[in-house]
Amino acid sequence: MTEWWTYRIDSFLLFSARTYQRLIESTNTDVWPLQMVTLMAGMGLLLWLGRPHSQRRDRVVFVLLALAWAWVAWDFLHRRFATINWAADYAALLFALQAVALLWVGVSRGGRVRRRKLSPTDPVAILLIVLGVIVYPLLAPMLGRPWVQAEVFAVAPDPTVITTLGFLLLAEPPRRLLIVVPVLWCLFHGALLWGLRAGQAWVPPAVALLAVACLLWRRKFVLHHF
């Protein structure tokens, strides 16, 4: 790409904000009432964090997250988003790989969601999970769009990614490789939303930066104190 400095984010836009909003809307209409199931599953995972640790619980968390990523990869990114964005199939592939990785960590590697010792980054992790599961569906009406355009965990990519980042920040040992795809998505989609002049465009990149900062802090804290 020559003269790359002359390009702006909106130089790469392929569709209008209205088209993207209608895509979210048609997704919600088509899959209803799946959103109720995924919302309850997300709330259940959040509440489950308050209970005593168990290996079974941790395995269920990773498996459910894997299913969420796999569904979003197939239904939203490949079947719907790819009809207006030729790059969406590449994102679908990455989401599918992330699903496989989450499943592998949960089933084969005995991934632990809750650490033995509390960390100052835990509140941030919980905050991200609350953001992804509870707050994100409210963004549409808060920004003046209809409820049918709400983005829900395990149906739309952003809340799925943000919720997963929250759980990954709680994971022990730290699953740094597993945050690569979520962070990349947050940066990519934040840029896209910014080009579409969407009110929540700053949220995904802010989440990505927060997650990376927390992981770096944990690494430094662990290196210096243990």
Add this chain to the structure above:
Amino acid sequence: MQLGGASALCGLAMPALAQREGAASAVGPTPRGAPTLTGGGALPRVGLGSWITFNVGNDAAARMQCADVMAAFFSAGGRLIDSSPMYGSSQAVIGEGLKKLNMLGRVYSADKVWIAPASRGAAQMEASRNLWGVPRFDLMQVHNLLSWQEHLPLLLDMKAAGRVRHVGITTSEGRRMRDIEQIMRAHPIDFVQVTYSLADRRAEDRILPLARERGIAVIANRPFEQGELLRALARHALPPIAAELQCTSWAQFALKFVASHPDVTCAIPATTSVAHVRENMAAGLSNLPDMGQRNRMAAQTAGLL
């Protein structure tokens, strides 16, 4: 407007199409290099772009709206529609609209090849043709000069074999103008597509004069700068010359400026609005300013941009 209504509108408007084509060809001298349409007549100076506006995926209601825009476009005398494989589902939406409106024989189909390696170009162009549903493209362009060294010879071969009528190259927002100029000088292309608007007049420096010299037709993209130009002008009152040109909006003003350049063959604004496409066609096909009026248009808006 429902699709059935759109089809009926096209049928009723057929006599008016011929009248409008006659009127279009009488609007100022035809730019040198402008192609002759199949069946005679010059290409109208306003066409229809499809970047973003026609990329609506499988949204049935949005597709119907696009078909309504196309119906209004053809009813007003429009011919050239421009698209590209880069524009997502736009080609399929255009093809669906052409078929439903029975306009495959009237459209001047302008598409692009946009792929690397260039060995995949022929397959992409064939896929595009199937999406449009046309027997052959009227114009095939190398999009943003991607792999042009390989694509252009293939396009010229296709033209020689009668598989496309015209061949061109495109760029936007003033990029790679030197390469564009070199290709215009060295290769027998029929069209060049560049950005030209009231706010971006860089093409006047070298490209438009060269097009005139070489007999190359010019398509002007982004006449409204994707809406940015109109948003910037919206807070200002129309200048005095607007009344002289019978302009009641900045969109009409901006489009008249672009379409009236003697070396611009066709401007391709994009829209999802039937009202806007009608306004565009009315503005661009009649009462175009002469050079003196164009100079006054530029002078009276210079401080606004």
